[in-house]
Amino acid sequence: xxxxxxxxxxxxxxxxxxxxxxxxxxxxxxxxxxxxxxxxxxxxxxxxxxxxxxxxxxxxxxxxxxxxxxxxxxxxxxxxxxxxxxxxxxxxxxxxxxxxxxxxxxxxxxxxxxxxxxxxxxxxxxxxxxxxxxxxxxxxxxxxxxxxxxxxxxxxxxxxxxxxxxxxxxxxxxxxxxxxxxxxxxxxxxxxxxxxxxxxxxxxxxxxxxxxxxxxxxxxxxxxxxxxxxxxxxxxxxxxxxxxxxxxxxxxxxxxxxxxxxxxxxxxxxxxxxxxxxxxxxxxx
Ligand code: MN
Ligand code: MN
Numbered sequence: 001x002x003x004x005x006x007x008x009x010x011x012x013x014x015x016x017x018x019x020x021x022x023x024x025x026x027x028x029x030x031x032x033x034x035x036x037x038x039x040x041x042x043x044x045x046x047x048x049x050x051x052x053x054x055x056x057x058x059x060x061x062x063x064x065x066x067x068x069x070x071x072x073x074x075x076x077x078x079x080x081x082x083x084x085x086x087x088x089x090x091x092x093x094x095x096x097x098x099x100x101x102x103x104x105x106x107x108x109x110x111x112x113x114x115x116x117x118x119x120x121x122x123x124x125x126x127x128x129x130x131x132x133x134x135x136x137x138x139x140x141x142x143x144x145x146x147x148x149x150x151x152x153x154x155x156x157x158x159x160x161x162x163x164x165x166x167x168x169x170x171x172x173x174x175x176x177x178x179x180x181x182x183x184x185x186x187x188x189x190x191x192x193x194x195x196x197x198x199x200x201x202x203x204x205x206x207x208x209x210x211x212x213x214x215x216x217x218x219x220x221x222x223x224x225x226x227x228x229x230x231x232x233x234x235x236x237x238x239x240x241x242x243x244x245x246x247x248x249x250x251x252x253x254x255x256x257x258x259x260x261x262x263x264x265x266x267x268x269x270x271x272x273x274x275x276x277x278x279x280x281x282x283x284x285x
Contacts (some may be wrong), residue, residue, distance in 0.1 A: 002110025036080035037064040037090035039220055040175045040211060041265030043076055050102045058100065062138040067101070070106050072200035073146045076179030076261065077123035081168045082215065095120055098143040108142040112196035117189030121206075123178050125161045146180055147202045149187050149197055151241035156234060157206070158247035163285055164210060171215050171265040172214055178208040181259050185236035207233040207255050211275075223267055225274035228282055231255055246284040252276035 026168035038059075046066035053069035063079035097107035113120045123144050129135040136282040138144075148157065164174055182204025184193045192202050212228045213219055233255055234240060252263050253276045265274050 017179060025166050033184065034059055034061045034064070036175075036219075037062075037078050039080065040078070040177070041262070041267070042066075043078070043177065043179075043261040043265065046075075053102075055107070056102075058098075058143060060138055062129050062135050063144065065123065067143050069101075069105050070201075071214055072106065072112075072196070073180065073203070074123060074143060075181075075259075076176045076177060077144065078175075079124045079128065079177065081128050081164060081174040081176060082172070083168055085129055085135070086165060086168060088135050089127045089130040089133050090135045092133060092140060094137055095140045095142060095145065098141040100141075101143070106199055108196070108200060110142065112142075112200055113145075113147065115200075116147065116191075116195045117150075117151045117187030117192065118147035118185065118195065118202060119153040120145045121153045121157070124135070127165060128176075131198060146206070147185065147187070147192075147200060147236075148206065149185055149236050149238045149240070151238045152206070152234060152236055155241045156243055156245040156248065159285070160208065160232065163245070166285075167212055173213045173215055173219060175211040175213075175219075176208065177263060178204045178206065179259065179261070180204075180236070186238050188238060203236050205233055205258070206236050207231070207259075209252055213265065220266060223271060223275075225271060227271075227275060228280065229264075229275045229278070230280040230282070233258070244284065249280050251279050 044055050044066050046055045048057045058065050058067055063077055065077040068075045095110040097109050101107055122139055123146060124139050126136055126139045129139050139179045168174055180203030183201055184191060184204050185202040194201060206237040210230045213222055216222060229252060231250050232245055232251045233253045234248040256263055264275065
């Protein structure tokens with residue numbers, strides 16, 4: 001009896017395991033994309049833990065971010081971009097609060113930005129997620145949004161986003177991390193440190209790091225000391241309008257020093273040392 005029960009239990013377990021494996025294989029590709037967003041590492045060891053509200057991990061198939069409740073924005077966002085995310089879907093424009101935040105946390109609403117002098121600036125851009133309406137819609141959750149000076153958002157920042165998509169369309173895979181730090185920016189209505197009665201901090205600086213690989217397999221293993229990495233750190237002000245994104249190129253080391261983050265932390269230390277100390281001098285459009 002005992003033996004039979006044991007055999008039966010083993011058989012059930014075997015069936016469960018094999019059906020799980022089968023399901024995993026049959027899952028649509030989009031459900032497997034989430035891990036790629038954080039492939040180059042978690043820069044602040046963020047976790048989905050309500051007890052660390054200033055470094056709270058939010059994971060979606062479209063992007064990953066570390067939310068900071070006291071700032072009302074993420075500290076950083078990380079996402080993957082290649083041709084497989086680029087389609088024909090129109091911008092959904094459905095900015096809305098992120099109801100996935102823990103209960104009791106303030107949810108930034110669209111009107112918190114209205115007439116503030118700052119754009120609702122995307123971290124993971126709408127234009128990077130155009131394969132389905134559902135994917136595009138996720139970029140409009142307010143946790144993916146930061147207060148960005150309009151000339152910054154629509155000027156050099158938009159140019160850099162367009163250049164990223166060009167690289168993706170040309171056959172590259174991009175690992176993109178962006179973030180913000182500091183307090184106070186100059187929007188269309190002048191200098192502001194906070195929006196929505198203090199619930200949202202206007203960042204002083206907005207930075208981005210892009211690691212670029214030609215399409216291929218085993219991306220983490222293919223990164224070496226000659227892989228192209230672009231890093232920029234741009235002040236959040238209206239007067240950047242005449243400038244090009246490439247005017248703000250810097251090193252990853254500089255951004256790590258300013259923010260205390262460890263970027264590209266999934267790479268071997270020797271590769272990080274080589275890549276993070278270089279300032280990109282590659283093509284700019
Ligand atoms: Mn934007
Ligand atoms: Mn690093």
